[in-house]
Amino acid sequence: MFRQFEIILTSVCIGLCALLLVLIIIRIRNVFFRKTARVPIWNDRVGVLNRTAKIITAISLPLMVLGIINFIFIVSVPSVVIRVFAKTLFIMIFGIWALLEFFLSFSISEKLITGGIFRRILFFLAAVVCIAGAVRFFPLIPQSWAYPPEKDCVTLDLPVRGVWLAGHAGASVLTNGHVKNRYAIDILKLGPDGRLHKGQGKSVTDYYSYDEEVCAPADGKITEVMDGIQSDLMGNMDEEHPGGNYIIMDIGDDKYVYFGHLRKGSITVEQGQSVTAGTVLGRIGNSGYSTHPHLHMHVQNKPVSDPEARITYPFRFSRMRLSRLIFWKEVKNVALLRGDRFSD
Numbered sequence: 001m002f003r004q005f006e007i008i009l010t011s012v013c014i015g016l017c018a019l020l021l022v023l024i025i026i027r028i029r030n031v032f033f034r035k036t037a038r039v040p041i042w043n044d045r046v047g048v049l050n051r052t053a054k055i056i057t058a059i060s061l062p063l064m065v066l067g068i069i070n071f072i073f074i075v076s077v078p079s080v081v082i083r084v085f086a087k088t089l090f091i092m093i094f095g096i097w098a099l100l101e102f103f104l105s106f107s108i109s110e111k112l113i114t115g116g117i118f119r120r121i122l123f124f125l126a127a128v129v130c131i132a133g134a135v136r137f138f139p140l141i142p143q144s145w146a147y148p149p150e151k152d153c154v155t156l157d158l159p160v161r162g163v164w165l166a167g168h169a170g171a172s173v174l175t176n177g178h179v180k181n182r183y184a185i186d187i188l189k190l191g192p193d194g195r196l197h198k199g200q201g202k203s204v205t206d207y208y209s210y211d212e213e214v215c216a217p218a219d220g221k222i223t224e225v226m227d228g229i230q231s232d233l234m235g236n237m238d239e240e241h242p243g244g245n246y247i248i249m250d251i252g253d254d255k256y257v258y259f260g261h262l263r264k265g266s267i268t269v270e271q272g273q274s275v276t277a278g279t280v281l282g283r284i285g286n287s288g289y290s291t292h293p294h295l296h297m298h299v300q301n302k303p304v305s306d307p308e309a310r311i312t313y314p315f316r317f318s319r320m321r322l323s324r325l326i327f328w329k330e331v332k333n334v335a336l337l338r339g340d341r342f343s344d
Contacts, residue, residue: 006081013086037110053127058105060134065098067137144174147335154315156217163343169336184298210293216279220251223303227267231285244288260296
């Protein structure tokens with residue numbers, strides 16, 4: 001499933017890159033090589049209406065582009081499987097196109113000033129599209145990136161090792177599908193090929209997440225364990241036991257960390273046991289209401305799994321290497337968003 005989405009969406013992304021590149025080449029050829037006469041927008045010949053449209057375009061264009069990039073690669077769920085090289089290429093080419101158009105927004109073609117009605121309609125239509133795009137997509141950036149401040153968050157160590165991908169994550173419904181467990185995250189292991197699984201992904205063992213160690217993210221005490229639910233079948237959506245095999249640990253201050261979808265028989269701790277940060281607790285499986293191996297994690301107010309009166313809390317990780325959109329960097333006290341790639 002992931003491989004099919006990856007191939008389709010990566011191909012679409014590359015196709016959009018090719019289209020943008022063609023537009024850039026045509027634009028550069030017409031403006032710089034054919035040397036089509038252009039007039040600065042401050043010239044009296046341009047007129048108030050044309051000048052206003054150009055200024056509005058110059059303002060709305062970068063907002064639209066930033067909003068679209070955020071929507072595609074952070075808000076949109078399917079895009080998490082797009083290959084990194086395709087995502088990077090798209091962002092770079094889309095950015096170059098936006099910079100070129102922004103630069104050209106401060107001048108206007110002589111043909112447009114003296115041209116016919118059709119050319120003018122296209123010109124104003126482009127301005128309207130930029131405005132509509134900015135209004136529609138740019139506000140999603142602060143909405144999707146918003147997260148409670150550090151003082152209101154629980155700080156934890158990473159519970160996994162290696163390079164991982166954040167699926168559902170963040171504080172907004174735009175980036176997190178956990179309706180009942182707000183702030184919960186789903187994370188998936190990335191292999192050396194940058195993919196989520198080997199081969200066709202038809203077996204749980206094809207997934208790089210499967211059988212990966214889950215470590216205690218802080219010192220604490222185990223308050224509840226479930227370790228008897230089938231975890232090796234694909235497509236076995238267990239609605240009766242949504243969390244599958246799980247571990248709950250008390251980390252103090254009436255806060256409890258919950259890990260779900262663990263592999264049957266892999267849990268190495270028991271109820272009442274004290275553990276230190278870094279202790280191996282169990283291994284990732286595909287138990288419970290899960291379509292593929294991954295780790296579910298959240299912080300709650302209860303030492304047991306009973307969802308009645310459950311409250312979940314925002315949490316951050318003390319340190320990691322993080323790639324959000326393109327570049328990798330060392331970060332501290334960070335909250336994950338959908339599509340983030342990270343490592344210990």
